[in-house]
Amino acid sequence: MLVVGLPPAPAVAAVRNAEDLLIVDCLLPGQIRKLGRQATYLSARRPVRTTQADCEIRGGEYVSYDRANYQTALKVWLEGAMSGSAEAQNNVGEIYAKGLGTAPDYGMAFQWFRKAADQGYGRAKINLGFLYEQGLGVPQDQAAALNLYREASGIEDELMYASVVQVQIRAKDEQITGLQEQVQAGEAESAALREQVRKLQQELAQRRGALQQTQRELAETQRRLADARASADDDLTRLLENQLVAQEEEINAQRTQLAALERQAGAGGAMLAGGAPMLEILDPVFVATRGRNTAVYRGGPGKRKIVGRVSAPQLVREITINGQAAPLTANGGFSAEVEVPAGGAQVQVAAVDQQGGRAQLDFTLLPQAPAASSAAASTAAAQAGALPRDVKLGRFHAVVIGNNSYRDAGYPTLQSAANDANAVADLLRKRYGYQATVLLNASRLEILTALNEMRETLKPEDNLLIYYAGHGEIGADGQGYWVPSDGVQGNPKSWISNAAVSDILDTLASRHVLVVADSCYSGTMTRASVPTFAAGTMAPEKWAGWVKAMAAGRSRTALTSGGVQPVPDTGSGRHSYFARAFMNVLQDNDRLLEGQRLFQEVATSLALGSMDAPLAQMPEYAPIRYAGHESGEFFFLPKGGGAATGP
Template identity: 40%
Template sequence: MFVWKKITFIGKRIALSFLITLLLMASSPFFTSNRANADYINIPNVADADKLLIVDCLLPGSIRQMGTRLTMLTARRAIKTSGADCERRGGEYVPADRANAASALNVWKPLAEAGDRQAQTYVGEIYEKGMGTAPNYQQAVQWYTQAANKGDARAKTNLGNLSERGQGVARNPAQAINLYGDASRLGRSYSTAEPAAPPPQARKPSTANAQAVAEAKQALEQERRAALQQQAEVEKLKRQAQAAAAAKKKEADLLAKQKRIREAEAELAEVERAKASGKEPVAKPPAKIASAADAPKIEILSPPISAMRSIGKPKIQVSEEVGNPLTLRGRVSPVQEIAKLSLNGKSIQYDKQGGFSASLPVNVSGTEVRVSAANQQGQSTDFSFILLPPETAGNTAAADAPTDKASVSGVNFGRYYALVIGNQNYAGFPALATSVNDARAVAGALESRYGFRTAVLENATRSKMLAAFDALRNKLQPQDNLLIYYAGHGELAGGSGYWLPVDARKGDTKSWVSNAQVTNFVDAIQAKHVLVVADSCYSGTLSQSAIPRLSASSGGKSREWYEAVAKTKVRVVLSSGGVRPVMDGGGGKHSVFGAAFLKALNAGGTVLEGARIFRRLKGQVSSAAGAAGIKQTPQFAPIRFAGHEAGDFVFLKDGRAVIDGNPEEPGSPGNVQRTLLAIWEKSVLKPVEAA
């Protein structure tokens, strides 16, 4: 009996050990299968998929009790949601396939006229899109301007887009960049040149009273000491024969300073003589003492330049190929004080806001850029950098240098989810060879390397794809991140791009999924950051936008940048090509784009941004496709009309929401494993010791 009880206990211990092992495997991203991982969203079978499309919904007012005898009906409220959700909530809407400008304006224009800034932005977008009619850019500008004046970031971005294109308003690229910057929650994420230290000016006495004279004497004495110290620095530089240009400039500053001191001494002597004779001199306005903050400030807006703490000129890799012109845009301030602005020694014009632009060539060896500004007080600021074409030798390693771990330590990026679609076996179109392999491999990399929870759809019908989008709209919260990956056929019809489900019918766009519908879902999903990766023909129509492209140079991002991005709405797309066909094969078992995307993912460090992935794969895809006689150039840009504010999609190794910061959430794999180990210790190890 004793032996049987001990064997029974040992058997229970083994069984519990086996159960714990299975649970640990299930909780680890390295052992999570696609099927189990897809449980984070429920994708139902739906009879009428069109009701899942996003519509403009006018909800009824709600009845509120006021005291014991009085009730009131609140105003009707407009939202963007699915047709099915609008029906469930008792709202009114026009089905997506029949919606047009008139039906959309019926929902949003009354609210816009009442002063609702979000509604004003939506009305502007309705006029800009046209929605079945010709776009009315003038009306769009009017409504965007009203919303922008109330601080609406989306309206500022859209207004900047029209300003850059010259649609509905005079073309003004500098003003467009200003609007993009104002709309960004990142503030000035572009580089700001530090002003050169200006020569301090002696303060002049403004009155003959004793306090003013004493202050003037004290200021003058401080300037004398500063002049002596600067003179010593000049002599030191001369003796050491170093920084000859700096010594010459300091010497010039010294001579100017000494002149001002002599002038101040003469005026002070005049004041003291007037005081001794009992005469009150005429009061003069006090002269402003120049400081570093008074020097001109140069801001480079486009191409985006990451802040760098390195010796020498910053080297910025751009997307423009050798021989193609690049438009440099920036701003100088304070504009009312600027006397001269020059680019590489040649004067350039600037507008009333200080905005300037210039066209520069992209040379194979790099294009040196030097922007100089001088104000009316003689203070100057210089900012120099080098523009490098894509994949320039010697720049790849620097641009692809891993982000310093300290830059993201403690920054909360939230949870990560992915919807991965691979459509291959078509009924009405030729079958593809690599889409499903691409989808499986991408999902595996996202799960094992970056800790994503993924849902994989293989050979998905239209209803299944729309149901998945709708499930994401219901599931995800503002603290979440979402990656949507699509590999399959794409088509172009009427100037619009489409994704093709496996049950798509030739010539029937109603059986396809339009890029506009994808954009509407991305806009409606609450997730903070969304990256769409589209490997299909004509996928570039998702990113056709005048909004400035994100920088392909990802090295050197600061902690402040990551903290800001973690709180900023990001909507970006990485497409396998522009508005033309792309390759299905070319990458072994994967498409040429799929293979390059996987390689970029698997080469990531602790932190990886979407722009860095784009930089890694662009040249590889273009070269491989070119060898097959096909022109295919990936694109990376914000998604227009999806609410993008600024920044980039950030990948984290192992999917840690907080890098070396706060502990994992209670439901995270790490805590689940520790909890199960604690159960093991209490229920198994201690009884064994007792036995």
């Protein structure tokens, strides 16, 4: 068969503006094909996901996501889905789950994810597991969710998920007696909470109005200051500079008050929705066993610190460890020391909320046994986290963004973002051998251009880390955004949405991508879908098999500094609390480090190091929704740390 009439694809598509670099569902024209000497025909059109500019130059048909609804997106993929393509079926499911231009239809999403999952498509299994875990479109079924996550990971033995060490605080006797009284009391409490949330929301609106007024006054003062400097009026200049400092301090105070009110309103909403605080142990790390929960640490018998955190700490009355009260910080962190004998110690961590609900986590804390034989020495090598000899991680690249200065006066100048970006890039280059691109005070076009260059140049064996430090926004629709240096307050079209970043990540050839955001990133799923393996507690062949499977899988994960709440700009010298914790972990690491353990160590460091932070900070780590995550993990390997080991 001869294919004719196909113009050569250009190396780089023409780019006129930032929108040209956004990812679209593109329907390419069919190929002109000739069969024998007589028959010439046009093949069916082919769907792809590519940039708007690339789709245009290849003569494709598209509707960009900013203007699309689910019908136009479905038009691209539905024919392939009906024909049985697992990729197309999963894409149709994601279109329904996203709810482009309309409310999400999780029932339809479930049907299409199921079709693709039945064909063994790993990405669809992850998506389907998320629906089961959250009860979206189907009855909630945690067991079914974990089974799907396990299938997608490709590993069944010695596999543990992060949700194992999270327990929800609930009243243990709520179904035993007095159900009717509890219902009536709950209704009264709900009414009181609704009124409290209403008042908080009113106060929040008033505070926002005051903040906007102060920002307008600040802009006017800046203008007058510029005029005074131009006219060389020293007295007026000093007066205006003092006013400027006072207004900036007032804005910072108002932002802190706003954040506190948002947390209070969010906590009230969570209670109305039936939510509850979550208790989690950060350090030491739990390992999978067939009996009691077990946590193992490197070291001998003696005192060992236990570090944990709770969500919504304002709703928690008390934390105890083995019956002794553990101080709870405003950020939700707590810690206490436990005496651990050679045979291990039994530990009970309990949390009680303001209504008397209780969560309890029991586990065995074990010191790591010393090596005593050649077999133990081999195990010790695996415990050190060395890279198995038959695993190749490929090259490592990074795009590091630090935005301090913003053109819009409504965004205050940050103090640490550029410092964080430079320091992170320097550490990645020198200690881990990364090829790092640094963008300081970057515009929307500059950020999207840098990400598109990665899309066009990276190979499947490459790894990409994207680090962003700067202002973040949450839109009226709940969508998270990064604010570029030319971003305009109140104009989401001038920002970069998490959805746009996720779409770019989806089209990258790189097998492993990690987004580290010292700002909000709300496009993640749940950490329960990330498989973990504690190096040092299993046989070397198990560790090697796990690393090999995770290196072969396609991963798209995000490590964020604080969910969707505001995070402090400074606090640890020239760096933010999060950046300092992130860099300390990478600097101290001397072995193969997976993303899940990076998160645990950063979260532990933050829980201990940011107790005096003005805002609560609870980092998150999870796969990114709709970015192409299937399984696998992101790894860090310091230079000289790749000594091969094997069974």
